Amino acid sequence: MIIPYTVEARPDTGLHNGKLGIWLFLASEVMLFGALFSSYILLRVGAPEWPHHELSVKLGAINTIILISSSVTMVMAWASLKMNDFKKHRLYLLATFALSAFFLVNKYFEYSEHLSKGEGPWHSTFFAIYFTMTGLHGLHILGGMVVMAYFLGPGAGLWKKNPEQFTNRIEITGLYWHFVDLVWIFLFPVLYLL
Numbered sequence: 001m002i003i004p005y006t007v008e009a010r011p012d013t014g015l016h017n018g019k020l021g022i023w024l025f026l027a028s029e030v031m032l033f034g035a036l037f038s039s040y041i042l043l044r045v046g047a048p049e050w051p052h053h054e055l056s057v058k059l060g061a062i063n064t065i066i067l068i069s070s071s072v073t074m075v076m077a078w079a080s081l082k083m084n085d086f087k088k089h090r091l092y093l094l095a096t097f098a099l100s101a102f103f104l105v106n107k108y109f110e111y112s113e114h115l116s117k118g119e120g121p122w123h124s125t126f127f128a129i130y131f132t133m134t135g136l137h138g139l140h141i142l143g144g145m146v147v148m149a150y151f152l153g154p155g156a157g158l159w160k161k162n163p164e165q166f167t168n169r170i171e172i173t174g175l176y177w178h179f180v181d182l183v184w185i186f187l188f189p190v191l192y193l194l
Contacts, residue, residue, distance in 0.1 A: 022172045026179050029140075033183050036136070040129050040190065053119070053126050056110060060192040063106050067181045070099035074174045081167040086159055089170070090152065096177070097148045100141050107138055130191055137187060140180045147173050 013020050044050055077092035114120070114127070121131040151170065158166040 016168055018168055018172045019175070022175050026175065029179060033133075033136075033186075036129075036133050037186065037190065040133070043125055043129070047125075051124055051126060053124070053130075055130070055192045056113075057192050059106055059110055060188050063103050064184065064188050066099050066103045066106070067184050070096045070103070071178055071181045073099065074177045078167070078170050078174050081159075081163070081170055084163070090156070093148055093152055093170070097145055097152065100145045100148070104138060104141060104145075107134065133187060133191065137180070137183055140183070144173070144177050144180055147176070 009015055010017065010020070015023070073092045073095040077089050077096060080086070080089035080092055111131075119127050121128040151166075151173065155166075155169075158169070
C-alpha cells in the first residue's frame, strides 16, 4: 500500500504524512540518545572513582550559543516561507548552514586537541563516551547540513512548483534541526559541566 504525500492534514492524525514520519523518526532518535545518556549515567554513578577530565567549557558554551542561534535562523527560514518571502528564507537557511559548519569546525579543533594529548576513545571510559556521543551528534549535524544544502540547491525548485509542499519540507527539516540542538543542550552540561 502506497501512502500518497498530502499537504493537507490527514483526518486520522491531524498531520501531513511528512510531519508524522519525522515525529516517528525523532522518537527512535530519542531512544538512541536516551540509551547513550543512560549508559553514561549508570557508568558514572556505578564507578567507585570517576576520573576528572578537562573539557573546554568555553568552547562548549560557544557551540551551545551557535546551535541555539541556528535554531532561531531555522525558524526564521520557515517563517519567511509562510510570508511568501523566498529570498529571506534562503538567507536564513544559509545562515543556519553556516552556523552548523562553524559548530563542526569548533568540534574538529576540540577533537584535535584531545587526540594530540593521547586522549582518544581508548584513553578512558569518559573519553569513549565523550567521542561516541559527540561524534554521533556531529553526524546528525552533518546529516542536517546535507538536507539544508539540498534545499539551498536543487531542492529549491520545488518552491516554484508547489510552495506549500516546499514549506512543509522546511518545517520538517526544522523539527529535525531543533531535535539536534536539543540533544546538544543536554550533552553540554552532562559532559562539560558535571
